[in-house]
Amino acid sequence: MYKTHQYQEENKQRFLDELFELLRIPSVSADSAYAKDVKTCAESVAENLKKSGLENVEICPTQGNPIVFGEKIIDKNLPTILVYGHYDVQPADPLELWETEPFEPVIKKTELHPDGAIFARGSADDKGQFFMHVKALESMINTQSLPCNVKVVIEGEEEVGSIHLGGFLEENKEKLACDVVVISDTHIFSNSVPTVTTGLRGLCYVEVEVTGANRDLHSGLYGGGVPNPINILSKMIASLIDDDGKITIKGFYDKVEELSANDRKELNKLPFDEETYKKSIGLREIQGEKGYNTLERTSIRPTLDVNGIWGGYTGEGAKTVIPSKAHAKISMRLVPDQDTEEIKRLFTEHFTSIAPKSVTVKVTPHHGGNAYVLPSSDSGYIAAKKAMDKTFGKETLPYRTGGSIPIVSLFEKTLGAKSVLMGFGLDTDAIHSPNEHYGLFNFYKGIETIPYFFQYYVDGK
Numbered sequence: 001m002y003k004t005h006q007y008q009e010e011n012k013q014r015f016l017d018e019l020f021e022l023l024r025i026p027s028v029s030a031d032s033a034y035a036k037d038v039k040t041c042a043e044s045v046a047e048n049l050k051k052s053g054l055e056n057v058e059i060c061p062t063q064g065n066p067i068v069f070g071e072k073i074i075d076k077n078l079p080t081i082l083v084y085g086h087y088d089v090q091p092a093d094p095l096e097l098w099e100t101e102p103f104e105p106v107i108k109k110t111e112l113h114p115d116g117a118i119f120a121r122g123s124a125d126d127k128g129q130f131f132m133h134v135k136a137l138e139s140m141i142n143t144q145s146l147p148c149n150v151k152v153v154i155e156g157e158e159e160v161g162s163i164h165l166g167g168f169l170e171e172n173k174e175k176l177a178c179d180v181v182v183i184s185d186t187h188i189f190s191n192s193v194p195t196v197t198t199g200l201r202g203l204c205y206v207e208v209e210v211t212g213a214n215r216d217l218h219s220g221l222y223g224g225g226v227p228n229p230i231n232i233l234s235k236m237i238a239s240l241i242d243d244d245g246k247i248t249i250k251g252f253y254d255k256v257e258e259l260s261a262n263d264r265k266e267l268n269k270l271p272f273d274e275e276t277y278k279k280s281i282g283l284r285e286i287q288g289e290k291g292y293n294t295l296e297r298t299s300i301r302p303t304l305d306v307n308g309i310w311g312g313y314t315g316e317g318a319k320t321v322i323p324s325k326a327h328a329k330i331s332m333r334l335v336p337d338q339d340t341e342e343i344k345r346l347f348t349e350h351f352t353s354i355a356p357k358s359v360t361v362k363v364t365p366h367h368g369g370n371a372y373v374l375p376s377s378d379s380g381y382i383a384a385k386k387a388m389d390k391t392f393g394k395e396t397l398p399y400r401t402g403g404s405i406p407i408v409s410l411f412e413k414t415l416g417a418k419s420v421l422m423g424f425g426l427d428t429d430a431i432h433s434p435n436e437h438y439g440l441f442n443f444y445k446g447i448e449t450i451p452y453f454f455q456y457y458v459d460g461k
């Protein structure tokens with residue numbers, strides 16, 4: 001391992017320069033205006049894989065954005081680790097809130113990153129993180145210390161629901177066969193409290209439309225005598241969560257896994273500080289489901305949130321109108337063992353049933369996926385924990401996070417492989433927000449830790 005680390009030290013600056021090149025490509029998957037950049041980014045990822053010593057590198061076309069594949073098979077009898085990541089990023093807007101250009105990476109120091117952090121869209125989610133694997137692989141390959149086979153899958157549609165990856169897995173079961181998947185697309189608790197993510201929440205995302213009259217109406221001539229879809233939608237939405245913070249959809253909690261007393265204790269070992277949390281997001285007071293603390297509410301409990309709501313007149317000045325339609329986008333974060341399809345059905349039934357007869361309700365589902373847990377007895381978890389213990393010089397704790405990576409449950413279903421979520425970001429890195437950044441400490445710590453993970457995983461087999 002000494003040689004591998006020495007190689008990393010000697011090539012530190014180059015690793016960063018190469019990441020910067022990747023960050024300059026605006027590979028926004030949600031906006032078709034960037035389709036060309038997405039393609040360019042896939043090509044750049046493929047070039048990077050080749051340069052790092054991976055073989056059979058391919059840009060696999062899909063109905064959507066291409067998937068980049070590469071591998072290094074050293075001995076069929078050795079275990080195979082599959083690295084997954086995504087090269088697509090979230091849109092950068094609102095642009096005016098960025099202090100520097102989103103696609104021109106710069107290094108700036110922050111309170112939590114005194115050694116500096118890379119500011120750019122995708123720096124933490126997920127280019128900076130999957131690139132750690134590429135560079136860790138390069139350092140293992142070039143120092144003859146890769147201990148097993150490796151396959152790499154970097155997709156370009158994670159931020160829009162991994163629409164075509166499921167099919168790709170189905171069609172390439174043989175090619176992607178592996179013992180374990182490792183993903184760096186989550187965060188650690190803090191730079192002084194290393195964690196391995198042992199759970200992700202699932203997601204059920206719907207769009208609702210409430211329609212009243214067949215056209216917008218004058219709010220003086222008709223007001224008082226007709227249903228107002230925005231008033232009605234607001235009331236319907238408000239009724240979805242009660243005063244105890246419980247979701248009122250019938251059957252919503254039926255399958256929710258209650259954590260064992262021990263797992264709950266384990267989760268609460270994390271030194272969570274409510275005051276720091278509130279301060280970091282500018283809140284005076286927090287709220288949530290009764291009977292659970294913030295750490296639990298944001299990881300092991302399901303949620304329902306309106307992500308966007310619109311309708312009627314929102315332009316300058318006042319227009320007196322009763323709109324014909326009102327809309328909202330609603331996300332539900334799910335926990336084991338809630339099923340995204342079932343929750344979709346329960347939501348639709350409930351939402352339709354609470355609508356007054358005067359309006360029509362339409363529910364359109366978007367992408368989703370189920371929650372995921374990695375038991376701390378899993379050999380992948382054990383290897384990741386040992387690796388982080390080693391490089392952080394501290395005891396690594398299990399951490400369940402509230403975000404979702406829907407494809408993780410499909411890796412298990414299709415390839416029969418567990419995913420180890422060994423991310424190195426911080427929850428304050430502003431992913432999906434203006435001024436996204438990724439700590440240099442985190443970037444290099446990841447590159448240093450990954451080879452240990454590989455070694456300990458093989459040792460444990």
Ligand code: BES
Binds near residue numbers: 125158185402
């Ligand atoms: N990397 C994130 C998910 C994440 C971040 C999980 C931090 C845990 C900790 C991923 O790119 C993401 O943004 N996922 C989406 C879901 C997807 C279907 C758009 C999410 O969680 O909203």
Ligand code: MN
Binds near residue numbers: 086125126158185
């Ligand atoms: Mn991500």
Ligand code: MN
Binds near residue numbers: 090125159431432
């Ligand atoms: Mn993301």
